[in-house]
Amino acid sequence: MNIIHANAGIIPPVPTILNDKQKFDRSGMQLLIDSLVDKGVHGLFFLGTAGEFNQFDAGEREEIAEFCIDYTAGRLPVWIGTGSNTTSEAIRLTRHADRSGATGVVVINPYYCKLSGQSLFTHYASIAEASGLPLMLYNFPALTGQDLSPAFVSQLAARYSQVVGIKETVDQLSHIRQMILQVKEVNPAFAVFCGFDEYLLPTLAAGGAGAIAASANFAPQLMLGLYKSFQNNDLSAVLEYHRRVIQIPPLYTLDDPFIPSIKEAVRLSGVPVPVFSHAPATPWNEEKERQLKQIFSNAGIPWG
Secondary structure (H helix, E strand, C coil): CCCCCCCCEECCEECCCECCCCCECHHHHHHHHHHHHHHCCCCEEECCCCCCHHHCCHHHHHHHHHHHHHHHCCCCCEEEECCCCCHHHHHHHHHHHHHHCCCEEEEECCCCCCCCHHHHHHHHHHHHHHCCCCEEEEECHHHHCCCCCHHHHHHHHHHCCCEEEEEECCCCHHHHHHHHHHHHHHCCCCEEEECCHHHHHHHHHCCCCEECCCHHHHCHHHHHHHHHHHHCCCHHHHHHHHHHHCCCHHHHHCCCCCHHHHHHHHHHCCCCCCCECCCCCCCCCHHHHHHHHHHHHHHCCCCC
16 A cells, blocks of 8 residues: 655644634735744644634635645645535535645544444545545544544545544543554554644654644744654653643633634734634633733743
């Protein structure tokens, strides 16, 4: 079998920058992309949860994907979220990402309607067969209502070599561990990324690839520092970075949905992007700003 490799390292799930009319803001997006490239992250993931993919129609998603791929211009690998509740739309978006020059796609499973194992397998199989692009799965059962089990992922990875990895946004370390151990038996190059910041260290220790976590947008120095220290076997530095990273998760409970909190954190970190999000997200306020600054202080993140 010809194995295709996914990237490893720290890949921010980049928020989609909007203007005050809740329309795509190209100049703000350019600013954020340039900042992330300059800070040394290992790739960029657009149109995931933080990218508000579910708030755009297919045409808007294609427009945003094409812009981000073109503007990144090969400076970093670019992954595009192409998941959809319908197989046909997921195929359309995946083929568009392929034509537009994406490194690969990240595909969340359909949500709201639970699928049988066979239906779910057929959904992913149809997407994999529609394009030769590397495909990463995206497991976020708290939002989709359906888990992608290690057994299911192993079956899919055994059948399709372009299924190269998974973003595990699960609040359960044993799930990540089982995913790593079971799927790597089928494909040793299969890359398991954690989706929650605090699981980066245990994911790496279990043989995982890194993190696709939101703090890489506003505190990439912490995630990159932990990752690089781990690669260098610098245990004292690993633990110091880990102690700072675990101060970040309260940020995601400041509000629901949590996307505005990520954009406000990017702004507070010194990247002056517009912070508008789609309704029904609630407006930012002074109390949330105070709490955000406290989280930054606890984690040793400077703000400007």
